[in-house]
Amino acid sequence: MSATIDGVPVGQYLARMTWIAIQLLMVVYLGQAGVRFFYQGF
Amino acid sequence: LANPIDLYGARFWIMTGLAVLLLAPLAGGRVRSLVLAGLNLAFLYVYLGPSPAMAVVLIGVVVAWLTLRCSGGRWAGAPALGAGCVTVLGLFVVHKLPRLGGGLGVPGLEEALALVGFSYVALRLIDVGRSVSERRHPAPGLASTVNYLLPFHMLAAGPIESYDEFASQPAVPPAPGPRVVLGGLERIAAGLFKKYILANFIQKLFLTDFRAGGSYVLVEMQLNYLWLYLDFSAYSDVAVGVGRLLGVATPENFNRPYLARNVIEFWERWHISLSQFIRRNLFIPIQIWLMRRSGGRFPLLAASLAFTVCFLLCGLWHRIDLHWLAWGALQASGLILCNLYKHTLTTRLGRNGVKVYLANPWIRVVAIVLTFEFEAFTVLVATYPFEELGWWPGYHR
Numbered sequence: 001m002s003a004t005i006d007g008v009p010v011g012q013y014l015a016r017m018t019w020i021a022i023q024l025l026m027v028v029y030l031g032q033a034g035v036r037f038f039y040q041g042f
Numbered sequence: 043l044a045n046p047i048d049l050y051g052a053r054f055w056i057m058t059g060l061a062v063l064l065l066a067p068l069a070g071g072r073v074r075s076l077v078l079a080g081l082n083l084a085f086l087y088v089y090l091g092p093s094p095a096m097a098v099v100l101i102g103v104v105v106a107w108l109t110l111r112c113s114g115g116r117w118a119g120a121p122a123l124g125a126g127c128v129t130v131l132g133l134f135v136v137h138k139l140p141r142l143g144g145g146l147g148v149p150g151l152e153e154a155l156a157l158v159g160f161s162y163v164a165l166r167l168i169d170v171g172r173s174v175s176e177r178r179h180p181a182p183g184l185a186s187t188v189n190y191l192l193p194f195h196m197l198a199a200g201p202i203e204s205y206d207e208f209a210s211q212p213a214v215p216p217a218p219g220p221r222v223v224l225g226g227l228e229r230i231a232a233g234l235f236k237k238y239i240l241a242n243f244i245q246k247l248f249l250t251d252f253r254a255g256g257s258y259v260l261v262e263m264q265l266n267y268l269w270l271y272l273d274f275s276a277y278s279d280v281a282v283g284v285g286r287l288l289g290v291a292t293p294e295n296f297n298r299p300y301l302a303r304n305v306i307e308f309w310e311r312w313h314i315s316l317s318q319f320i321r322r323n324l325f326i327p328i329q330i331w332l333m334r335r336s337g338g339r340f341p342l343l344a345a346s347l348a349f350t351v352c353f354l355l356c357g358l359w360h361r362i363d364l365h366w367l368a369w370g371a372l373q374a375s376g377l378i379l380c381n382l383y384k385h386t387l388t389t390r391l392g393r394n395g396v397k398v399y400l401a402n403p404w405i406r407v408v409a410i411v412l413t414f415e416f417e418a419f420t421v422l423v424a425t426y427p428f429e430e431l432g433w434w435p436g437y438h439r
Contacts (some may be wrong), residue, residue, distance in 0.1 A: 006221040013224065020227050023235040031050060031238040 045159055046089060048197040049280055050238060057085045057194060072213070076411070078290070079185035085194035094150030095121060099158065099192075106167060107187040114174045115182040123175045134164045159197045160197050161359060165319050166191050170205040179209045193292075195284040202294040202313035205319055206323065208291070213291035226286030233279030241272035252426045259422075266425065267418035271299065274313075289434065292295045299417075303409035305376035306384075308417060316356070324352045342385060349377040360424070369424040376416055381417035
């Protein structure tokens with residue numbers, strides 16, 4: 001039986017937290033400044 | 043003046059972090075409500091500082107609280123409610139047409155109305171005013187007035203919580219567990235991703251404010267509608283996520299609106315808190331009044347008139363101009379046609395026939411595509427720069 005926190009398997013927590021982190025990193029690095037850079041590249 | 047609350051800025055997130063840290067250990071009902079009210083006002087202070095606009099906000103809250111207390115009374119109820127309605131309407135016009143009202147000469151008024159998002163506050167005031175005057179709920183205390191009218195995480199773009207829902211919240215909400223916190227963080231991250239990555243890229247790469255001309259207008263119509271959903275629902279995602287972290291009930295505002303198969307269903311999926319507000323406070327009262335006047339003989343006509351009044355006003359709520367009036371007229375036409383079609387189908391096919399009709403996957407796909415295109419077209423009408431083409435003679439923005 002896998003370990004759970006609040007009824008959710010720990011592995012699922014890790015996967016979901018990783019996805020949160022990826023989205024936030026993309027927002028920080030590709031957000032407004034990133035869009036400007038990408039747009040000017042065309 | 044545009045709403046200055048920027049989800050990409052640090053101020054919003056510092057205040058959110060502070061609110062979570064302060065509220066998490068405060069499980070006690072009254073103290074929690076007071077602390078939350080203090081945080082909501084502190085959030086406004088962070089943006090306005092010691093300015094006339096901040097004074098306007100504070101005076102406005104006290105006036106609203108006193109008016110609500112009077113509205114619930116036996117003798118002063120009607121005059122207080124009347125004066126409150128006139129004031130809300132006047133402030134709404136000043137907020138939407140600043141050139142007309144010129145801020146009424148009150149320093150800081152326009153700035154305060156823009157920051158609190160008065161379009162939404164006005165609807166909350168109507169909701170709570172009605173609840174109190176009809177004695178469904180007692181008048182809120184000062185802290186609750188602040189927390190209902192000015193919840194900092196719902197100021198940027200709603201949602202519009204009903205006062206019934208606000209008043210039914212437990213005084214001591216359960217402490218959010220790991221599962222709730224994770225869910226909240228997921229909504230915040232998804233919202234920010236939608237707004238700053240997906241919506242931003244679509245806007246920068248494909249949208250020209252319909253100035254590209256030619257057949258590209260058809261492509262841009264689709265992408266503009268997609269952008270609107272991504273951008274608007276992102277604010278709601280962030281509000282719902284922050285609400286979960288704070289233990290403050292925050293209503294959902296979207297439920298996969300692109301899957302709507304008709305305009306009636308669309309309004310059950312898009313800007314849900316607004317459409318529920320319209321249903322509660324406009325559509326049902328108007329429909330009931332018309333049915334009573336007509337002795338219940340013309341239910342379809344009553345519904346059609348109610349749709350028309352509701353959505354013309356809804357258009358003007360978005361912005362007082364011809365674009366949004368036309369948008370409201372289109373929405374009302376769509377709803378009326380949809381209602382008539384539903385009635386015709388039921389008459390011709392019977393209930394079982396309608397069930398078979400609705401279950402047909404091809405009809406479903408066609409209905410979804412038609413609804414999508416109709417709604418995309420209404421957004422085009424609301425945002426297309428007709429003035430530059432001189433299409434609307436005698437009309438100047």
